[in-house]
Amino acid sequence: MPSDLIPRDGAVERSPAVRTLLRLWPYLRPVRARWFAAAVVAIVASLTSLVIPVVLKWMVDGPIADGDTAGVWLGALWVLLLGLAEAVLFGLRRWLVARPLSGVEARMREALYQRLQRLPIAFHDRWASGQLLSRATTDLMMVRMFLAFPLTFLLVNGVTILAGVVVMLAMDLTLGLLVLIPVVPVILVCTVFEKRFSEASRAAQDQVGDVTTLVEESVLGIRVIKGFGRHRSQARAFRELTHRLRGTELRKARLLGAIMTVIVTLPELAIGACLVLGSVRVADGTLSAGTLVAFLSTALALHWPIVSIGFLLAMSQEAATATARYFEVMDTEPESGSPAAPAPAAGRPGAGAAVKEGGLRLEGVRFRYPDAPADAPPVLDGVDLHVRPGESLALVGVTGSGKTTLTALVPRLHEITEGRITLDGVDITAMPREELRSRVAVAFEDPILFSATVGENVLMGAAGRDGAEDAGALERALGVAQAGFVHALPQGVDTQVGEQGLSLSGGQRQRLALARAVVGRPDFLVLDDPLSALDVHTEAAVEAALREVLADTTALIVAHRPSTVLLADRVALLSGGRIAAVGSHHELLRTNAEYAWLMSGAALEPEEARR
Missing domain, CATH: 1.20.1560.10 (ABC transporter type 1, transmembrane domain)
Structure with a gap:
């Protein structure tokens, strides 16, 4: 640059x-x-x-x-x-x-x-x-x-x-x-x-x-x-x-x-x-x-x-x-522990309003990147979404629709412009970031590993969480992510993976990133297309193990493939910066043309599907 x-x-x-x-x-x-x-x-x-x-x-x-x-x-x-x-x-x-x-x-x-x-x-x-x-x-x-x-x-x-x-x-x-x-x-x-x-x-x-x-x-x-x-x-x-x-x-x-x-x-x-x-x-x-x-x-x-x-x-x-x-x-202002909540969207309850239902809730969420031109439309505009306690919800949408941006708002990697996000009824802006990020674990589509051992990379996700000292936490997380390949490495979990984890394949890095997300048994799990680099057989094995984790966790999963969508209890379609439809996979296939197009890969333009 x-x-x-x-x-x-x-x-x-x-x-x-x-x-x-x-x-x-x-x-x-x-x-x-x-x-x-x-x-x-x-x-x-x-x-x-x-x-x-x-x-x-x-x-x-x-x-x-x-x-x-x-x-x-x-x-x-x-x-x-x-x-x-x-x-x-x-x-x-x-x-x-x-x-x-x-x-x-x-x-x-x-x-x-x-x-x-x-x-x-x-x-x-x-x-x-x-x-x-x-x-x-x-x-x-x-x-x-x-x-x-x-x-x-x-x-x-x-x-x-x-x-x-x-x-x-x-x-x-x-x-x-x-x-x-x-x-x-x-x-x-x-x-x-x-x-x-x-x-x-x-x-x-x-x-x-x-x-x-x-x-x-x-x-x-x-x-x-x-x-x-x-x-x-x-x-x-x-x-x-x-x-x-x-x-x-x-x-x-x-x-x-x-x-x-x-x-x-x-x-x-x-x-x-x-x-x-x-x-x-x-x-x-x-x-x-x-x-x-x-x-x-x-x-x-x-x-x-x-x-x-x-x-x-x-x-x-x-x-x-x-x-x-x-x-x-x-001199650049750092992230504060608990900044003032952004202005709520019109017609939405204020930051101090009580929320009856728990889980993860987004209310009138609007987001524009700080450096975006003033006349540019917001990436997210009035997103309403509720993931019930213990429920897993798949988030789908066309490329560039703002799915990854939305998942980054939950752990406050970005600050929302308007509206609010709550975890079990508590506004996330009222929580210290340390507490918020100890409750929310993330796994990104493009996994980043550090110049450390396999074990150190995975256990990074256990810091500050209950069960972090569990001797079996590492093995359990590796099992969920079907990352048993680490035991075949020269020093097993003590093997240095090298800078950016480039000594491993893309699928191996993604499985270790998934293991890092689940090792601390988080209350909330945010997964951004976590299985995109896996082959069909490994994906099926990971999904089977992941279902057990999702049974006790409130999860938001960005998905592009039907197999990943089927992990979730419900599906939300993000379109035009808003949640266009919410329902089960089979419901949306029958009732929403854009969702059917996304899942089938048919030769239909997204604009036609929305009509």
Whole structure:
């Protein structure tokens, strides 16, 4: 998915870099003592380097001028000790920040992961997975690097430059003022650089997300790519994305090169002018040689802090962009435990109205996807449906009629637009999501398995449910789903199924997903065409075992085949966003032409069937 098509909350009006980076403070607060200690140590180390020119001044004007060999050795010893102290202090600074800042990165990554788990399905429908992965990896690495290096050294170098300028002005006012001439143009260049580099940095980091998305999709879809011989077109797409990224990175390099040229050249010219003027003054006796040596040594000691401004600003801009991208996700409202119920449909009871009958009930349910155009018709429009306690109801309809969407509303994977849904008389919006999802189990037509063992994948459906600790729950669920094939795997139920379960066939994955749905003995079962990938004989065996489960469970089953429909006690036909008919399979075959067409596959258009 191209980066310009990905929604980014707040991407139009971004906060300035400093304001954005200040949002990191809550994460830095727990380790602030060690970070401040590291900053103080770094400042002391940097100021130590400014003492060396003072020692050199004393050596040149004293022992060297007087021919005092012992004094020269003493001065050399002081220079050596000061250099060693600087090195030790900088090493101590790194030790102080390494562990705590790694912890900051880990906490931010954990918070991001937890937020992603709580964000609504609509968010994940809109965002490319590669964009989210790049925020959890590359962006957070940039944030950690900023906290460890640029954040500290922008402070350290600022203090060092200020102290160095004061020392040089104290040594000689004329030379001190001369060396300050480049300050104004350097500040102007840095201001322009900051804005342009921020734009390039945002583009580069978004493009990294695009590349990550393409790589992930290519790996997961490798069977399709190979099966259709599309490796060349995928390679071209990858090349185009990487060339775009390369172009943006080169733009960043050009900007950094330009500012580095200015930052290096102007101070060097000023130092050169000071050398010439200072030498003339030493020659005419108005300046001591030791003072000139100390002044130039101080100026050279400030060379690194000044030169580093360019890439410290670049790293800070990249970190600000990474922080903004991170908080684009963190600022998205998660699913709340019990949000206010949506407005009831006209003529329907309110959210607080009592419901006499139990089971699963949908009353005037209307649903429109959040990103749908305002003039687009709703997917579901006034759905009324009642699945009685212990009853199984099959939901049928043409492709695209909204069956899968309807099943996603029951566990609140999407929030209904109007109307309400109740379980045993309780509005689902009044339940904490944890309670709701502990009562409702789901199995999707396209089953997703995780990089875990067979047992772990199945028992994921038992979390938080009664009977979850039953030692026989796993075997019972595998039996219902006719998934005995797992015992023939190399390590049985302890076999790793691999990413997305691609080491298994489609039918095997679907049976494990069904086992996951029934393992916790849920009160309500929502199955989205759970047997579509099974052969006729396996389907018959699964149906026979599933009937026992359905006898004690209230179930809503999306069905496309008559064999699946026959599992249910009743059938509901979804047509035009509404429930068009409800009855037994045989009743609807006799009385509803559209249903008969769906079940028979006759050459009749759905529009004709509805008439």
